[in-house]
Amino acid sequence: MSPDSSPQPDPARTAPHWTDAHNHLQDRRLGESAPIIAAMKQAGIDRCVVNATRESDWPQVESLARAHPDFVWPAFGIHPWHAHTANTGWQQRLANLLESHPRASIGECGLDSWISAPSMAIQTSIFSEQLELAHQMDRPLTIHCLKAWGALFDALASTPTPRRFLMHSFGGSIETARRLIPLGAFFSFSGHFLHPRKAAQLEVFRQLPLDRVLLETDAPDMAPPAEFLTHPLPDHHHHPANLPAVGHALAEILGLPPRDLAALTHENTQCCFG
Numbered sequence: 001m002s003p004d005s006s007p008q009p010d011p012a013r014t015a016p017h018w019t020d021a022h023n024h025l026q027d028r029r030l031g032e033s034a035p036i037i038a039a040m041k042q043a044g045i046d047r048c049v050v051n052a053t054r055e056s057d058w059p060q061v062e063s064l065a066r067a068h069p070d071f072v073w074p075a076f077g078i079h080p081w082h083a084h085t086a087n088t089g090w091q092q093r094l095a096n097l098l099e100s101h102p103r104a105s106i107g108e109c110g111l112d113s114w115i116s117a118p119s120m121a122i123q124t125s126i127f128s129e130q131l132e133l134a135h136q137m138d139r140p141l142t143i144h145c146l147k148a149w150g151a152l153f154d155a156l157a158s159t160p161t162p163r164r165f166l167m168h169s170f171g172g173s174i175e176t177a178r179r180l181i182p183l184g185a186f187f188s189f190s191g192h193f194l195h196p197r198k199a200a201q202l203e204v205f206r207q208l209p210l211d212r213v214l215l216e217t218d219a220p221d222m223a224p225p226a227e228f229l230t231h232p233l234p235d236h237h238h239h240p241a242n243l244p245a246v247g248h249a250l251a252e253i254l255g256l257p258p259r260d261l262a263a264l265t266h267e268n269t270q271c272c273f274g
């Protein structure tokens with residue numbers, strides 16, 4: 001074969017493939033899911049973990065997972081902000097849902113003392129039950145922790161925990177991360193950390209073991225600064241197709257080619273949630 005006739009690389013095959021480890025595609029603020037998912041695929045995003053936040057949005061996450069089985073990995077859970085909305089029997093309904101979705105994880109759940117209500121007692125009770133269910137059913141779990149590290153370590157010490165869990169949009173210190181790693185923690189980076197006031201968190205991510213680093217949007221929240229918004233939305237909402245721009249920034253922070261960062265975070269998401 002002459003050099004002229006050698007096949008040219010197909011850009012669709014050589015472009016990085018990105019994985020969003022944490023978003024909320026079911027959130028009404030994003031509008032219709034079909035154009036959002038089309039834009040994500042167009043941007044090179046192959047897969048995402050879609051997190052419910054309360055029992056009332058479990059059906060929307062479930063229908064996204066049924067409609068897009070190769071693209072959406074569902075997570076069902078109760079977010080600490082909604083811990084007071086858990087209705088009697090939620091544990092059994094969550095277990096049934098996990099039973100019918102073998103790929104599903106538990107999330108988003110956790111602890112948050114930045115908010116004043118629901119109380120830490122209510123949050124801890126709902127969180128611990130989700131930890132225990134994840135352990136019993138051997139499912140990974142996604143944790144939101146804001147200004148509640150002591151309560152988190154207490155819960156992890158007093159409850160059987162799953163083998164793997166994600167600290168989403170991890171805002172803790174490297175010392176906190178080092179305590180969590182032996183317990184099975186992974187850590188995801190969100191575009192929110194690209195705001196100059198969050199610069200210290202970049203150093204934490206530089207020090208994490210590379211095999212524990214994931215990438216997320218948390219769309220429609222946690223938008224990065226304007227220069228990373230390749231897909232702007234009204235009201236500063238974060239479009240999940242902004243993920244590659246955040247990925248390129250994280251690649252630079254970690255000193256990796258974007259393609260390698262995309263492959264690494266894909267593999268780590270697979271390892272945490274697969």
Ligand SMILES: [Zn+2]
Pocket residue numbers: 022023024051108218
């Ligand atoms: Zn979230």
